[in-house]
């Protein structure tokens with residue numbers, strides 16, 4: 001059986017700024033009001049014969065939304081972002097979080113931004129595609145701590161109404 005959570009109606013939303021380095025129109029810092037739809041399929045089980053407790057799914061998904069909300073999303077593993085004082089091959093992403101200011105270049109543009117204004121993500125892009133994978137992986141990891149009856153966790157990250165990317169994380173064959 002499948003459960004569905006509608007992001008707009010369940011308040012799984014966040015408003016963030018991002019940049020797609022190298023892209024003609026999205027290569028400038030701009031924002032979206034995102035919302036996140038979740039679909040989970042699995043066998044019903046437990047005392048209540050649930051697939052999964054809605055409340056728990058919403059709690060975990062909301063926590064991810066809250067972490068990204070009102071921040072500039074920076075994809076640390078983007079090839080075009082060149083950080084000063086940070087070696088993406090060897091340094092931990094936590095080193096960036098602990099700094100006061102992030103300095104980086106994208107082509108001929110240089111940026112210096114307070115780290116508290118940013119979320120540094122271990123991703124090559126902050127596209128809807130990559131964000132949906134990030135949500136599905138993170139949510140699956142959390143749910144797997146309490147559930148072993150789930151077939152997949154699928155997350156659609158919508159960049160406003162009308163366009164989104166959906167990724168399905170399979171949890172068993």
Ligand SMILES: [Zn+2]
Nearest residue numbers: 018026030032
């Ligand atoms: Zn965008």
